[in-house]
Amino acid sequence: MSALAASGALPRASLLQFHVTEDKAVNLKTARSKIEESLSGGGGGEKPKLLVLPEVWNSPYATSAFTEYAEELPSVEKGEDMMGSESAKMLSEAAKEFEVFIVGGSVPEREGEDIYNTCMVFNPAGVLVAKHRKVHLFDIDVPGGISFKESDTLTAGGDLLTTFETGDRLFGTVGVGICYDIRFPEMALLLTKERDVSMICLPGAFNMTTGPAHWELLQRARAVDCQAYVLTASPARATDEMLEKVKKEGKFPPYTAWGHSTAVNPWGEVIGTCNEGEAIVEVEIDMRKSKEMKTNIPTALQKRSDLYKVDVEA
Numbered sequence: 001m002s003a004l005a006a007s008g009a010l011p012r013a014s015l016l017q018f019h020v021t022e023d024k025a026v027n028l029k030t031a032r033s034k035i036e037e038s039l040s041g042g043g044g045g046e047k048p049k050l051l052v053l054p055e056v057w058n059s060p061y062a063t064s065a066f067t068e069y070a071e072e073l074p075s076v077e078k079g080e081d082m083m084g085s086e087s088a089k090m091l092s093e094a095a096k097e098f099e100v101f102i103v104g105g106s107v108p109e110r111e112g113e114d115i116y117n118t119c120m121v122f123n124p125a126g127v128l129v130a131k132h133r134k135v136h137l138f139d140i141d142v143p144g145g146i147s148f149k150e151s152d153t154l155t156a157g158g159d160l161l162t163t164f165e166t167g168d169r170l171f172g173t174v175g176v177g178i179c180y181d182i183r184f185p186e187m188a189l190l191l192t193k194e195r196d197v198s199m200i201c202l203p204g205a206f207n208m209t210t211g212p213a214h215w216e217l218l219q220r221a222r223a224v225d226c227q228a229y230v231l232t233a234s235p236a237r238a239t240d241e242m243l244e245k246v247k248k249e250g251k252f253p254p255y256t257a258w259g260h261s262t263a264v265n266p267w268g269e270v271i272g273t274c275n276e277g278e279a280i281v282e283v284e285i286d287m288r289k290s291k292e293m294k295t296n297i298p299t300a301l302q303k304r305s306d307l308y309k310v311d312v313e314a
């Protein structure tokens with residue numbers, strides 16, 4: 001029995017929100033130091049057992065940057081070969097050193113001619129246990145608000161359901177999505193139906209148009225739909241000074257992230273959140289709450305599959 005289980009304490013998870021710059025080396029350093037900071041404890045309490053990093057943390061969030069910053073990433077099947085990826089290496093080493101699950105945000109991934117927006121998950125032994133390529137690309141045009149077209153340089157992932165196991169003493173089965181994926185309830189419902197997830201982690205980077213309107217709403221909606229915890233981590237919003245610098249250099253179009261990394265419980269309550277600046281949001285997770293919801297409000301059993309279906313191709 002682990003010390004955690006013996007103490008009866010609930011496992012904790014942390015959302016890491018930090019600034020992303022145009023300098024990959026700086027981003028790697030920042031991510032590593034935030035991982036360390038989130039585990040430094042201080043209060044003598046239990047350390048988090050799972051960390052979530054933001055969407056696209058090693059590169060500017062700009063379609064024109066993705067190709068330049070992309071790395072070849074390891075595959076779950078090939079095991080420990082990190083393919084020379086600095087980002088994978090840093091995440092794997094940190095997961096092993098601190099004995100923590102790391103949902104590694106996302107980074108641009110190169111495979112042949114294709115670039116994906118990819119989340120890697122490492123277990124406490126530093127082993128890559130899941131890899132999710134953003135399935136729904138962020139192609140939107142909101143007049144007077146925001147236009148963005150990930151498909152200009154990205155290819156959509158083809159594997160809908162990504163999950164990894166943490167065990168019943170921690171967070172059970174955890175699902176993974178990336179940002180825009182959260183807008184597709186069918187994907188979240190299938191994570192529940194096919195994999196019975198207790199938690200879904202979604203690195204994301206909403207913006208100043210959709211963030212205030214939809215970010216928290218979607219997280220609470222998916223948490224209630226799936227009767228599971230929903231955890232998101234965003235980059236910190238660039239300061240005016242940082243935005244000025246990006247504009248002046250003119251290399252990539254600036255993107256203003258909404259921030260507000262958030263955790264929602266299966267009842268739909270926000271249990272941890274922050275504003276737009278750098279932050280570490282630490283929350284307690286009680287996966288029995290997911291089971292309770294599924295028992296007390298058994299929507300999964302009550303679906304009228306004779307009238308409609310949420311289905312996935314084998």
Ligand SMILES: NC(=O)CC(=O)C(=O)O
Pocket residue numbers: 138178179180181183204205206207210211
């Ligand atoms: N950045 C995204 O993928 C999604 C987003 O900002 C939105 O859906 O809004």
